[in-house]
Amino acid sequence: MSLQVSFCQTFDNCAIDLDLNLANRGVTAVFGPSGVGKSTLLRVIAGLDEIDGAKVRFNAQVWQDKGRFLPAHERKLAMVFQQPSLFEHMSVEQNIYYARRFSTKPANSAFPVEDFIDTLQLRSLLKRAPQTLSGGEQQRVAIVRALAADPQLLLMDEPLASLDDSLKSEFMLTFEALLRQVPIPVIYVTHSKLEVARLCSQLVLLDNGRCIGQGATQQVLTDLSHPLALEEDAKSALHGKIIAHDKHHHITQIDTQAGIIWVSLVPSAINTTVNLVIKAKDVSVTLSKQTDSSILNILPAKIVDFRHAGKGKTILKIAVGETFLLGQITDKSFAHLALKKEQEMFVQVKSVALS
Amino acid sequence: MLSQADLNALWLTFKLATVSTLILLVLCLPVAYWLAKSRWRFKFVVEAFVAMPLVLPPTVLGFYLLVLLSPNGIVGGMLATVGVDNLVFSFSGLVLGSCIYSLPFVIQPLQNGFSSIQSRPLEVAATLGASPFQRFYSITLPLLKPGLISASVLGFAHTMGEFGVVLMIGGNIPNETQVVSIAIYDHVESLQYAQAHWLAGTLLVISFVLLLAVYAANKRFRLGVQ
Numbered sequence: 001m002s003l004q005v006s007f008c009q010t011f012d013n014c015a016i017d018l019d020l021n022l023a024n025r026g027v028t029a030v031f032g033p034s035g036v037g038k039s040t041l042l043r044v045i046a047g048l049d050e051i052d053g054a055k056v057r058f059n060a061q062v063w064q065d066k067g068r069f070l071p072a073h074e075r076k077l078a079m080v081f082q083q084p085s086l087f088e089h090m091s092v093e094q095n096i097y098y099a100r101r102f103s104t105k106p107a108n109s110a111f112p113v114e115d116f117i118d119t120l121q122l123r124s125l126l127k128r129a130p131q132t133l134s135g136g137e138q139q140r141v142a143i144v145r146a147l148a149a150d151p152q153l154l155l156m157d158e159p160l161a162s163l164d165d166s167l168k169s170e171f172m173l174t175f176e177a178l179l180r181q182v183p184i185p186v187i188y189v190t191h192s193k194l195e196v197a198r199l200c201s202q203l204v205l206l207d208n209g210r211c212i213g214q215g216a217t218q219q220v221l222t223d224l225s226h227p228l229a230l231e232e233d234a235k236s237a238l239h240g241k242i243i244a245h246d247k248h249h250h251i252t253q254i255d256t257q258a259g260i261i262w263v264s265l266v267p268s269a270i271n272t273t274v275n276l277v278i279k280a281k282d283v284s285v286t287l288s289k290q291t292d293s294s295i296l297n298i299l300p301a302k303i304v305d306f307r308h309a310g311k312g313k314t315i316l317k318i319a320v321g322e323t324f325l326l327g328q329i330t331d332k333s334f335a336h337l338a339l340k341k342e343q344e345m346f347v348q349v350k351s352v353a354l355s
Numbered sequence: 356m357l358s359q360a361d362l363n364a365l366w367l368t369f370k371l372a373t374v375s376t377l378i379l380l381v382l383c384l385p386v387a388y389w390l391a392k393s394r395w396r397f398k399f400v401v402e403a404f405v406a407m408p409l410v411l412p413p414t415v416l417g418f419y420l421l422v423l424l425s426p427n428g429i430v431g432g433m434l435a436t437v438g439v440d441n442l443v444f445s446f447s448g449l450v451l452g453s454c455i456y457s458l459p460f461v462i463q464p465l466q467n468g469f470s471s472i473q474s475r476p477l478e479v480a481a482t483l484g485a486s487p488f489q490r491f492y493s494i495t496l497p498l499l500k501p502g503l504i505s506a507s508v509l510g511f512a513h514t515m516g517e518f519g520v521v522l523m524i525g526g527n528i529p530n531e532t533q534v535v536s537i538a539i540y541d542h543v544e545s546l547q548y549a550q551a552h553w554l555a556g557t558l559l560v561i562s563f564v565l566l567l568a569v570y571a572a573n574k575r576f577r578l579g580v581q
Contacts, residue, residue: 087476
């Protein structure tokens with residue numbers, strides 16, 4: 001599937017020219033700093049903003065071009081906004097099934113709305129009024145409501161931005177499970193690296209309206225030629241399957257592409273697929289395998305590349321198992337250990353955040 | 356007790372208020388929507404014009420209507436040529452006068468109602484596949500409910516209490532143009548205070564009950580669906 005968007009908005013100096021290749025399903029993050037026109041991008045795709053000269057094409061369908069503007073309600077998409085924006089005069093259930101009121105087609109079995117309701121734990125809230133729900137609950141309703149519209153493309157505009165940080169990690173666990181059930185491409189606009197690493201399989205980096213990087217999330221995140229990898233909070237992503245829980249020590253064992261990793265207890269069943277986010281700061285290296293370290297995860301690895309990121313920090317790109325991790329060490333340690341490309345050593349992964 | 360003539364006056368008043376309110380609701384919905392959403396720089400002129408009946412003495416309004424609508428007047432003359440009967444001293448004339456007289460009481464709650472509806476729910480509905488018409492009846496109208504109720508009740512109650520305009524263009528013809536307020540005035544003129552009390556009291560109770568309905572409805576809507 002492909003999505004082409006280009007527009008130029010003179011008054012706030014934002015121009016975007018994007019040509020995205022989307023997989024049939026899966027989440028594509030559009031990542032960029034605030035103010036690069038990410039929200040405008042979604043509004044143009046959705047047909048909510050009619051900018052002169054804009055072009056939008058989804059697969060073979062021309063949504064906007066010279067002399068043609070398909071109104072929002074005729075585009076086969078749905079959108080989740082930053083604010084849940086539920087219809088206050090309807091119950092949760094009426095909100096969810098709103099789009100079905102106008103649909104002449106029978107419900108699409110590829111969108112098991114009832115299953116989505118269960119995945120996001122909304123079953124007990126169906127009869128409630130939206131105003132009585134918490135922010136996180138409202139956003140969950142908004143997400144299912146969008147999916148119930150039977151869209152071919154789902155747009156999400158920083159859907160977690162309005163949630164408290166404390167709620168986010170819990171939210172993401174259920175959200176992740178839901179996104180795996182969604183049978184269409186999702187475009188996810190955000191400026192949070194954590195959400196990108198955790199929720200999105202593809203990543204498009206925006207800067208000055210141009211796409212400066214595009215590809216599998218893990219590849220783009222660990223590509224040292226992008227400024228993203230050199231930032232203070234650089235992260236890499238891993239996914240794997242839960243293979244064991246050690247309830248006594250409150251930890252979970254996960255089989256990832258990098259090898260077997262222990263993390264703090266994950267409240268999901270064995271064999272569940274989970275995404276892990278590893279901060280570059282939490283990855284350190286040793287030349288010989290430590291046996292007297294407090295760190296549980298020590299894996300054989302090889303330095304692929306490195307960059308000095310300034311302020312005395314060096315970022316290492318390290319091949320571990322079948323994937324890459326970023327590690328952040330000081331320039332001093334880098335010199336002391338006399339690290340170089342292709343060097344074999346061990347990585348120590350201190351803690352792995354599931355959130 | 357209420358006499359048959361009094362009951363007739365009450366019924367006529369009720370009929371006048373109902374017909375006028377219904378006509379006003381239909382006419383005012385698009386105008387109020389335009390007033391709420393338009394960014395035209397001279398919109399304030401229209402707003403001032405629409406609000407005129409609020410401050411104009413009803414007798415002034417009635418006087419101009421009388422002059423315009425009489426068979427020799429501009430409007431009355433034109434209507435006569437297209438075969439419309441004389442509107443002065445008729446029920447139809449009263450309806451026309453009431454519509455002008457109560458216009459701001461219907462338009463303003465509707466305009467406020469439209470203004471308070473954010474664009475976001477409508478955008479969400481559009482992305483969910485609702486056409487403009489479907490958005491209007493599934494989102495705008497329900498959200499406008501408190502405004503619609505206020506507009507209907509205020510328009511209705513205000514028309515019920517009309518006196519000056521009726522006196523000028525309707526006169527005092529039983530069963531045709533004699534409304535309650537005129538009947539009360541008649542009773543007082545002829546010193547039938549008991550009769551006047553009955554009618555005035557009835558009007559008082561009806562007005563209070565109507566306003567009670569508005570406030571109760573607004574309270575319920577503020578509390579939401581549950």
